[in-house]
Amino acid sequence: MAAPMLRWCYLGRRWVLACIDGGSRHGRGAAIGFTSSRKRGQSSVAQQPLITAQKSRKGEHKWAAVVGLEIHAQISSNSKLFSGSQVHFAAPPNSLVSFFDASLPGTLPVLNRRCVEAAVMTGLALSCRINKKSLFDRKHYFYADLPAGYQITQQRLPIAVNGSLAYSVCAGKKPSQVITKTVRIKQIQLEQDSGKSLHDELRSQTLIDLNRAGVGLLEVVLEPDMSCGEEAATAVRELQLILQALGTSQANMAEGQLRVDANISVHHPGEPLGVRTEVKNLNSARFLAKAIDSEIERQIHELENGREILNETRSFDYKLGCTMPMRDKEGKQDYRFMPEPNLPPLLLYDTASLPPGADPQQVINIDWIRERLPELPSETREKLVQQYGMLPEHSFALLNEVGLLEFFQNVIKETRAEPKKVTSWVLNIFLGFLKQQNLAVNESSQSPRSPARSSFTSGESVGRTDQKQGACCWSASEKCHGPEPSPVTPAALAELLSLLDRKAISSSAAKQVFEELWRSKGKTPSQIVSEKRLELMQDEEALERVCHAVMEEHPQVVMDVKRGNSRAINKLIGLVLKATLSRADPTVIKEILEKKLSS
Numbered sequence: 001m002a003a004p005m006l007r008w009c010y011l012g013r014r015w016v017l018a019c020i021d022g023g024s025r026h027g028r029g030a031a032i033g034f035t036s037s038r039k040r041g042q043s044s045v046a047q048q049p050l051i052t053a054q055k056s057r058k059g060e061h062k063w064a065a066v067v068g069l070e071i072h073a074q075i076s077s078n079s080k081l082f083s084g085s086q087v088h089f090a091a092p093p094n095s096l097v098s099f100f101d102a103s104l105p106g107t108l109p110v111l112n113r114r115c116v117e118a119a120v121m122t123g124l125a126l127s128c129r130i131n132k133k134s135l136f137d138r139k140h141y142f143y144a145d146l147p148a149g150y151q152i153t154q155q156r157l158p159i160a161v162n163g164s165l166a167y168s169v170c171a172g173k174k175p176s177q178v179i180t181k182t183v184r185i186k187q188i189q190l191e192q193d194s195g196k197s198l199h200d201e202l203r204s205q206t207l208i209d210l211n212r213a214g215v216g217l218l219e220v221v222l223e224p225d226m227s228c229g230e231e232a233a234t235a236v237r238e239l240q241l242i243l244q245a246l247g248t249s250q251a252n253m254a255e256g257q258l259r260v261d262a263n264i265s266v267h268h269p270g271e272p273l274g275v276r277t278e279v280k281n282l283n284s285a286r287f288l289a290k291a292i293d294s295e296i297e298r299q300i301h302e303l304e305n306g307r308e309i310l311n312e313t314r315s316f317d318y319k320l321g322c323t324m325p326m327r328d329k330e331g332k333q334d335y336r337f338m339p340e341p342n343l344p345p346l347l348l349y350d351t352a353s354l355p356p357g358a359d360p361q362q363v364i365n366i367d368w369i370r371e372r373l374p375e376l377p378s379e380t381r382e383k384l385v386q387q388y389g390m391l392p393e394h395s396f397a398l399l400n401e402v403g404l405l406e407f408f409q410n411v412i413k414e415t416r417a418e419p420k421k422v423t424s425w426v427l428n429i430f431l432g433f434l435k436q437q438n439l440a441v442n443e444s445s446q447s448p449r450s451p452a453r454s455s456f457t458s459g460e461s462v463g464r465t466d467q468k469q470g471a472c473c474w475s476a477s478e479k480c481h482g483p484e485p486s487p488v489t490p491a492a493l494a495e496l497l498s499l500l501d502r503k504a505i506s507s508s509a510a511k512q513v514f515e516e517l518w519r520s521k522g523k524t525p526s527q528i529v530s531e532k533r534l535e536l537m538q539d540e541e542a543l544e545r546v547c548h549a550v551m552e553e554h555p556q557v558v559m560d561v562k563r564g565n566s567r568a569i570n571k572l573i574g575l576v577l578k579a580t581l582s583r584a585d586p587t588v589i590k591e592i593l594e595k596k597l598s599s
């Protein structure tokens with residue numbers, strides 16, 4: 001069935017036809033409620049690992065904060081979970097909506113094999129047990145962007161359970177003080193996304209875009225094992241890297257492909273867990289951490305002032321830096337769960353349980369997927385440490401910036417410089433420039449980013465294959481609308497480091513060339529070196545003459561060195577470098593100066 005171009009809007013309480021654009025689901029919401037008492041810059045109560053106390057007086061108990069996350073990751077697939085409509089970010093509103101997505105009577109769900117495979121793959125990567133039989137349920141609630149009045153999810157028997165996610169947090173101020181923690185994964189369930197409500201404040205109307213309605217989601221439910229915002233944000237970052245490495249989700253938080261609900265409570269250690277509140281729809285790691293820490297602080301404040309915590313849904317006001325109530329406070333919502341009558345149990349197999357004569361095209365074999373799991377971020381980091389003798393914190397830094405690992409690997413491939421030198425340049429100099437100028441990594445035109453890294457290419461279906469026959473398994477990586485790519489390519493940095501390695505230029509000249517690479521797009525390091533005449537001075541006699549002249553001109557510095565001030569020699573080296581326009585090798589200058597100073 002071809003996807004019709006529906007242009008529906010929900011105005012007040014009626015559906016009407018209209019043309020719409022822009023906005024966001026949470027654009028609305030008056031700034032009411034709790035205002036944080038914490039002053040700017042004052043550290044959060046939840047920064048310490050588990051037990052946190054806010055000015056607890058003598059004899060008083062300390063508070064322990066408990067955090068559990070529900071993470072919704074949009075599955076990378078060409079089409080939706082139960083319909084053939086395409087999945088595309090930022091397509092014109094209501095242009096990707098099939099009759100099923102719009103819940104027209106008589107339409108039926110047809111399960112997308114890709115989404116099932118993505119769930120199995122993610123479950124395996126997170127050490128979950130994959131349920132060979134899982135069920136679909138209807139979860140009822142009213143929202144204008146949910147035309148069916150229910151969402152199809154997996155409440156009773158989800159596809160994967162009992163996994164774990166390891167993440168590393170800094171234990172102290174130094175990056176080397178990293179400790180690894182683990183959070184248990186309760187379950188991973190397949191479910192449909194809802195549409196989007198776009199609130200137009202000016203015209204006091206709400207518009208509906210159903211492009212996202214029915215897109216496949218993985219809900220990853222974490223057990224309440226964390227205790228502060230930083231831990232939660234780091235765990236989410238690690239999950240994001242895993243999903244991207246698998247290619248099961250692009251997991252771009254800014255584009256809403258990864259959304260987090262944070263459940264938070266506080267209690268006295270040794271006592272039962274406190275009542276939790278749920279802060280909904282956090283779509284940035286920074287706001288996630290801030291929302292959790294401010295909610296912990298609010299709960300402690302409430303309890304210490306004799307008030308109670310209500311089991312309610314809250315949202316985070318990033319301008320005020322605090323959470324506030326979102327919906328009614330009448331307690332737990334009744335979702336009236338019921339089995340989805342139009343979908344049979346989802347059955348998966350492993351090699352041992354595969355029915356004899358089963359058409360491999362018609363079944364999903366868990367073992368087959370396990371054999372094809374790509375390398376996970378933790379394995380990549382370990383390899384970097386082993387292969388290049390890198391410090392663990394450097395391996396984290398390389399993976400944390402999108403495209404930086406590919407950039408590093410491409411430089412390594414093309415340069416004769418030592419890997420340690422490459423690491424130092426990439427992390428200390430290159431990354432510093434990127435951050436300063438708010439640019440993205442330019443990994444090189446030959447190395448597309450994940451999800452192409454996934455080796456997963458089965459094209460068969462349980463009920464339905466993606467619309468395009470023979471199309472690639474996962475939707476192509478959509479272009480980020482983030483920062484511009486940096487003008488420095490891996491090839492340019494590789495060439496620069498090779499020049500440095502074979503002593504064609506000095507290290508300070510190398511820094512000048514590097515700075516020039518940002519300014520003069522398209523020029524190679526060798527071109528810049530010859531244009532600016534930055535070649536290393538090979539003539540040792542000439543260098544000796546410069547050293548001699550510098551010493552003559554600065555007798556006081558010479559005296560300082562002779563009197564035992566070992567640092568003063570650096571001043572002389574700097575002066576010689578200046579006199580030679582950075583064309584001399586600082587090590588050679590030092591040798592010459594030392595010889596002259598000792599004679």
Ligand SMILES: Nc1ncnc2c1ncn2[C@@H]1O[C@H](COP(=O)(O)OP(=O)(O)OP(=O)(O)O)[C@@H](O)[C@H]1O
Nearest residue numbers: 066067068069070222223224263264265273274276
């Ligand atoms: N006392 C608690 N304090 C903090 N977090 C908690 C506490 N108890 C449970 N949680 C967390 O709350 C979350 C519950 O998620 P789950 O999806 O099971 O239920 P739900 O929030 O009721 O449902 P929904 O999917 O409709 O939001 C889990 O992440 C769990 O770790």
Ligand SMILES: [Mg+2]
Nearest residue numbers: 070219221261
């Ligand atoms: Mg949930």
Ligand SMILES: [Mg+2]
Nearest residue numbers: 070261263278
């Ligand atoms: Mg929840």
